[in-house]
Amino acid sequence: MPTLLEMPDITMLNILEKCSYKSVLTLRKVCHSLRTFVDVSCFKTDLDNICITIGPNGFSVTCQNPKPWINGTGVAKDWTSNDLKVILKMVQNSKLSSFSVNTNPDSVRGLDDLEEILRNQTRPLQTERFRMGGSKVLKILPYLDSNTLKKIYIRPTNNRDVNQNLDGIENVMELEQFKHAVRLHISCFNPHGKLLFGWP
Template sequence: MTTLIHIPDVPLNLVLDYLDVRSIQVLRKVCRNLRNYIDDEKNVDPNILTIDLLVFTNVISLRFKDSRSWEPRTLIEYQRHPDGCLVVHFSSVGRRERLIAKQYFVKIFCMDFESILRHQKTVIQYLYMNFVHCIRNGKEVEQDLKLKPVASRFFTNFKEILQSRSHPLPVEEINMNIVYQKEVMSVLPFLDSTLLKYIIFLNARNRGRFFKTDEIIYLEQWKKAKELVLINFAVQIPLKSVFHAAEVHIELKKLTARDLYRLKKAFLKSRRARSFYIGYQHKEDDAKVVELLGTPYDDFENIMNDLYRRRRWFFRIPNNDRQALCIHFEDFSKFLFNRIKISEVSSTIDCISVCGKLL
């Protein structure tokens, strides 16, 4: 009778094609020969569709979905333990634990993650990474300080995993809850720039914290992305570095009237631009804005039976008789650039322009 380790390559590959990620990992641990075969066999695609990573001081939570599993999601936790690392597998039939003695939990996670992703070819719909910092009254507390060495070790190993792949990791959306640019630079440069569409960074600490982007904006991944979102960060960024995107959400440390004018010109020239959200911490006075954009249209908007004052500018889009650009000074605290249908512009508004001066 032929044993599992003596099955010829072709039928063994057929078996592997039917296995989900979890089953393949179990099979790897049967013996060294099987592990080496699976690790070397480039056609073993785990078919992972989504990845969620939560990193705490003492736990790394890995949740993923693959196209072959009958489980909605696979959840594995890597827990710091006095005697090493406790690996906990959760499923619909219960939980299974395994203690790996004298091993650091970050190292064990990275070893598993590397073996899972080694031959990933299927496009991952999204990769979500959240580093759970503890915030109290806007200040770092003890738990947050303890997370720093964990995050540092994690990103060092994670970068090595991505670098070791023969091809960039195919990801459509990257969503990171982080603090520093160096954390992004451990991941973003190693994603496939031809497939990456959405880049989303959220501040894991205090709202309005300054975030460096001087390295990120020169990456091909950034230059080719359709959507660029930086939430709760304040940035100093050359605005031309976002002009290529269809949707943008950023908050600038300082916004000038000249910035708004350049954004308007870029939006009108772009066939791709759909929506820009531009927040700011400091802004030039309104007189300079009016000088470059023209006199705004002020009225009131009825929201839940309450009237809210709004300020808007409308501009014709060259060679486009169906759409217009609306710049909305929302809540008098942020500017929203949106494509709207010409039919949505009230017939009482005749201040659509093409150069910043009223027609």
């Protein structure tokens, strides 16, 4: 009698693409064979929106598919960078509508870990909107797909950042991601004057 593990690879991918992202993450925990298959395969998921908050004890992650009012929101706390790697690897072949990162000035290591994961992805993360809480935009923005990214939102994480300068904003302007985007929102930072005039 055939089991799921004896399915041809293409059929297995067909099944994974029809599973919700939550089911894929559960299937990954069933056995070594399935975990390896999920980790090495390229398939699209229904994951649509990822919000990562960097905290002192790890990453808090909120995930949604295109119908959160039906399928609910996935919330995970105190994730390690390995957990985060799994979910970001899973969305490599999908297009997100929104990717948000909320940084924490007291947890610089977390942002470095996230940058490392994004740098090591096979292809840049595809998202239409990118929301950054914090000033270190250059740690994330270069690793997003410039052809997909349309809107960039940057805001401070706390009152300390308000009216501070955005780090390396001149370098942001050199990025393809910046040049291709159609909308940029910067709230309560003190952006470089050149940026305002340089915006197409």
